[in-house]
Amino acid sequence: MVTLSIIKADTGGFVGHTAVHPDMMAEARREMTRGIESGLLIDGHVASCGDDVSLIMTHTYGPDADLIHSFAWDTFQATTHIAKELGLYGAGQDLLSDAFSGNLRGMGPGYAELEFEERPSDPVICFLADKTEPGAWNLPLYKMFADPFNTAGLVIDQKMHAGFTFEVYDLYEEKRIFFDCPAELYEMLMYIGAPARYVIHSVRSKTLDETAAATSTQRLSLIAGKYVGKDDPVMIVRCQSGLPAVGEVLEPFTFAYGVAGCMRGSHHAPLMPVSSGDAHPSRFDGPPRVVALGFQLHDGKLIGPRDLFADPAFDRAREQANEAMDYFRRHGPFEPHRLPLEDLEYTTMTILTKRLASRWTPMTTELATAGTSRS
Ligand code: 13P
Ligand code: 13P
Ligand code: MG
Ligand code: MG
Ligand code: MG
Ligand code: MG
Structure with missing residues (x-):
């Protein structure tokens, strides 16, 4: 069985929320190469859409795997570091937690994962x-x-x-x-x-x-x-x-x-x-x-x-x-x-x-005509 995981996060935008800075992409690619060379990943590809970095990875650990999710988390920490150095917008934007614990559920990064027998x-x-x-x-x-x-x-x-x-x-x-x-x-x-x-x-x-x-x-x-x-x-x-x-x-x-x-x-x-x-x-x-x-x-x-x-x-x-x-x-x-x-x-x-609570008054007939010049 092989697992295909896409794990993504916005760790800083260049400029504003429009794109990912090339230095961040390079850092993510270095991490990905390390992940492959260490044997954790079978293969990997780093991509982006707008200000979000996607780690597209194949491995054998199944969905929600601690090792894979923590690898992605560490990679996003690394790209956040660069975003901070360059003063990019919203550095670390999607990393909602300070510490990784087991998997990425509820921590900010998004992920889609599929495990299957390769055809x-x-x-x-x-x-x-x-x-x-x-x-x-x-x-x-x-x-x-x-x-x-x-x-x-x-x-x-x-x-x-x-x-x-x-x-x-x-x-x-x-x-x-x-x-x-x-x-x-x-x-x-x-x-x-x-x-x-x-x-x-x-x-x-x-x-x-x-x-x-x-x-x-x-x-x-x-x-x-x-x-x-x-x-x-x-x-x-x-x-x-x-x-x-x-x-x-x-x-x-x-x-x-x-x-x-x-x-x-x-x-x-x-x-x-x-x-x-x-x-x-x-x-x-x-x-x-x-x-x-x-x-x-x-x-x-x-x-x-x-x-x-x-x-x-x-x-x-x-x-x-x-x-x-x-x-x-x-x-x-x-x-x-x-x-x-x-x-x-x-x-x-x-x-x-x-602020406006006291200025809202009932819509009675009397009030509806208030302000007109009938005496
Ligand atoms: P992102 O989620 O892509 O950072 O967009 C934030 C935003 O408010 C854009 O206007
Ligand atoms: P398959 O049955 O090989 O998927 O063929 C469908 C196809 O490619 C026609 O567009
Ligand atoms: Mg976003
Ligand atoms: Mg953003
Ligand atoms: Mg975005
Ligand atoms: Mg065919």
Whole structure:
């Protein structure tokens, strides 16, 4: 069995929240090389999207492994050190705890991990997003694994016909449920259509009895109890031979659908699929970006990456994202650009509620006419 882990954190932005400084990337790569040479990792690749560093690693320790998580934690400490030396923005932003204890749960960094028996040829795609939250994967996962208008294999591949089981988390109440699809599609949509709370954690093939996809499902603000940046989630999707083909996995991103995030984590904006070179959200800290790094796994080695959105076929989605961004921006501080009050990551409402409490008076008829010049 091999485990593919993506562990990611924002340990400082260059400039503001737009990118990771090259010196931090170099440091993470040095650590990764050490991890491979020491025999801890089979292979590893360091990538970034916006201001988040992703450690893409293969190993044999399974998910939630102390050794792997502490390796990632130490690496993020090292990149934070550089961010501090250079005075980068929000150095150590996602490291919410001072000391590592066992695994990264509740500590700030996000992670998606999948353990499986490697197939003779095993194509996987690592998706990395910036300026959005884990529920951003709900719509594309639904399309990949449940929508026959997206995924032809659901109709014409015998190994996909039986469908997939979706594991959905309720992030507010820390519960989970499994939906058997297609039978329970409508039930599932009622939940996953509310992605701030309900998030697809994994997807499993009923025919192959194998997990096909896994996402990072942490909600930083729920962990920290206050805004400390968006989660900027990652996702692993395995492809082909009874799972959606690479092209079926990428197809949902031809639509620049709306997600929560962008400026101050408090706005709806379109998700823009981009090449690694364009994964630097600077306009209004957006539009939120997603990159897709394709690998062929071979004896646990990561053959790749291929920068899968570096394809003119996604130009139209990028144009659509720019158009939608203009449309949303013109709403300024109004919904639906600004998130509803309960989902705002930043708010002055608590202070205003106190300060203006005495100035709010009942809306009686008498008061409604007060101020007009009737005597
Ligand atoms: P596989 O059954 O080999 O995955 O073929 C699907 C495919 O690649 C067509 O796009
Ligand atoms: P990050 O989570 O990417 O640091 O974004 C923080 C933010 O508030 C951007 O406006
Ligand atoms: Mg940041
Ligand atoms: Mg970020
Ligand atoms: Mg963040
Ligand atoms: Mg084939």
